[in-house]
Amino acid sequence: MEVVVEKVFHMNGGGGDTSYHLNSSLQKNAAERINELAIEAMEQTYSALRPESLGIADLGCSSASNALRYIKMAVNSFMSTPEFRVCLNDLPTNDFNTLFKTLPDFYQDLKEGNNNPSVFVAAYPGSFYGRLFPHKSLHFVFSFCALQWLSRIPPGIYDDQGRSLNRESVYITKKSPRQVIDAYAKQFAEDLWAFLEGRAVEVMSGGRMALLIAGRKISDYFSLDKTFLWENLYQSFLTLVSKGKIEKEMVESYDVHFYEPCKQEIEDIVRKEGSFELERFEIVEKEIDSSFSGVVMAKAVRAVQQSMISHHFGEGIMDELFDEYAKLLDKEIATNNYKVIHIAVVLTKL
Numbered sequence: 001m002e003v004v005v006e007k008v009f010h011m012n013g014g015g016g017d018t019s020y021h022l023n024s025s026l027q028k029n030a031a032e033r034i035n036e037l038a039i040e041a042m043e044q045t046y047s048a049l050r051p052e053s054l055g056i057a058d059l060g061c062s063s064a065s066n067a068l069r070y071i072k073m074a075v076n077s078f079m080s081t082p083e084f085r086v087c088l089n090d091l092p093t094n095d096f097n098t099l100f101k102t103l104p105d106f107y108q109d110l111k112e113g114n115n116n117p118s119v120f121v122a123a124y125p126g127s128f129y130g131r132l133f134p135h136k137s138l139h140f141v142f143s144f145c146a147l148q149w150l151s152r153i154p155p156g157i158y159d160d161q162g163r164s165l166n167r168e169s170v171y172i173t174k175k176s177p178r179q180v181i182d183a184y185a186k187q188f189a190e191d192l193w194a195f196l197e198g199r200a201v202e203v204m205s206g207g208r209m210a211l212l213i214a215g216r217k218i219s220d221y222f223s224l225d226k227t228f229l230w231e232n233l234y235q236s237f238l239t240l241v242s243k244g245k246i247e248k249e250m251v252e253s254y255d256v257h258f259y260e261p262c263k264q265e266i267e268d269i270v271r272k273e274g275s276f277e278l279e280r281f282e283i284v285e286k287e288i289d290s291s292f293s294g295v296v297m298a299k300a301v302r303a304v305q306q307s308m309i310s311h312h313f314g315e316g317i318m319d320e321l322f323d324e325y326a327k328l329l330d331k332e333i334a335t336n337n338y339k340v341i342h343i344a345v346v347l348t349k350l
């Protein structure tokens, strides 16, 4: 049965041990590396448009402190102080309450800064693959570590009987048939197109978007950097099958709604859709060094994948699954050097 991503998918909420809030340092680190690029893009936008009231949106904001940190960076980067309309977007299943509870501290921090700007925060729950905001209401949009999440599991990975063609993997790996790879790439292209189409209506001419997307440095789909997390997750499922905790068929029918594009794919879609110009492009790399243990990596994946896994397999396997996963990742990290790769782009609305 098809999973409706919009109704199920969310980062682990709250502030507990398995929360996204406590397990999102990889995403925070990637975003920090493009601070300069994002600030420059915001300054250029402001000096070109000089609005009295500046509309900023964070798409795929999640519930962690990352969201308001980005907003603070945006607000503080403007030398003069216009009024800020801040739109926080995520899927309706997101834990917005945890985010809202941190707002008093956020406002207090701003007050203590130099400018004491007027900032009005509102939430816009919904999928960023459709329309979210009024016509020409935004000057600057950022979306960090979110656009690699597809709107759905690509329908092209199933055969006529609805069976997954990707039975020996949960994502693209060397074992995946070509049809599966093509279906993932096609879904990403359709989704990015829909994202650009929506923003084309909402962002005013001269406005900018800074996007940070988990991606591939080269066009090769199979570099281990890209597949080791998913291959080891698949192996952890198989361990639970061997212990009689889950059925093999359940594993064979589990696939993720995720895709890591390369530069060329993003460029092609931006050019063909035609509403934005690609102004800057950067690859952001982070080595998985000794600060990352198997447990740290497993918790990071759990914080983003738990909702989808528990929807498919049930809540009961979660601790055991991720304990197995952490052990496998420990071995993997000890013997190989991996990198987390993100693609940063700045787009200007034509």
Ligand SMILES: C[S@@+](CC[C@H](N)C(=O)[O-])C[C@H]1O[C@@H](n2cnc3c(N)ncnc32)[C@H](O)[C@@H]1O
Binding pocket: 009, 010, 011, 024, 027, 028, 031, 059, 060, 061, 062, 063, 064, 066, 067, 089, 090, 091, 094, 126, 127, 128, 129, 143, 144, 145, 146, 147, 149, 150, 151, 304
């Ligand atoms: C890995 S988190 C990144 C959160 C935050 N931007 C950060 O940098 O820490 C990805 C976020 O994108 C959201 N997301 C995924 N697909 C989405 C969609 N179609 N519309 C809105 N948000 C979406 C997820 O719910 C999740 O909160």
